[in-house]
Amino acid sequence: MPLYKTITVSPTTKVLIWKIEESFEALSEGISLTEHCNQRVMGMKSDLHKRGFMSVRHLLAAEGYIDHDLYYDENGKPHLKDDKHISITHSYIFSAIIVSDQEVGIDIEKQRSKILRIAHKFTPIEEYRTLANDDAVMRKLTFVWCAKESLYKSFACPGVSFLQHIYVEDFRLDELVTTSTVTYDEKRTTYNVYFLEFDEFTCAYALLNAND
Incomplete structure (x- = not known):
């Protein structure tokens, strides 16, 4: 069971990360899906996407949930039937969930130089030109993308x-924490965002600021 990492953020918040090494068939053993989710996974063309989907169900099981405990709202945001908050991500060979009593979001991304070409679409790139080299810029931009993706998942409002x-408030690469805000439709929401890196991947998870 490749539960790669467990992070107990607080007594009410936990992050679980899975390294996807098994086949789809192996990941399917012991997992019961709703009819909707079974149709979703069988409709996926990519074997890696199928394996990612099933690995998330193992992460749910590690926290005592089954697929039937999970549902999605009209914006595609996942929820748990016991009213705990959840966010889900998977990228290549890693998947992760965060479960909490408070509003949360999570994202994992592979660190790739491609982000240097698309950075202008999601952040003012000139803010990162002072970094020492392209590798540092790539890492920083991946952090920022993950932070924004985690907030987007948490805020879950079309049009953002x-x-x-x-x-995303500026931060040093060695700090691995920052604050971020979503300002939309006359509403301003602040989050604390935490980062970690492993195997050339970046993970960010966002927690709603207690003052919001």
Whole structure:
């Protein structure tokens, strides 16, 4: 069971990360899906996407949940039937969930140089030109993308723009924590965002600021 990492953020918040090494068939053993989710996974063309989907069900099981405990609202945001908050992500060979009593979001991304070409679409790139080299810029931009993606998942409101509505407070690469805000439709919401890196991947998880 490749439960890669468990982070107990607080007594009411936990992050679980899975390294996807098994086949789809192996991951399917012992997992019961709702009819809707079974149709979703069988409709996926990518084997890696199928394996990612099933690995998330193992992460749920590690926290005592089954697929039937999970549902999605009209904006595609996941919820748990016991009213705990949940966010889900998977990228290539990693998947993760965060479960909490408070509003949360999570994202994992593979660190790739491609982000240097698309950075202008989600953040003012000139803010990162002072970093020592392209590798540092790539890492920083991946952190920022993950932060914004985690907030986007948590806020879950159609029309929110990464570039226009989500702001990530600047931080040093060795700090691995920052604050971020979503300002949209006359509403301003602040989050604390935490980062970690492993196997050339970046993970960010966001927790609603207690004052919001």
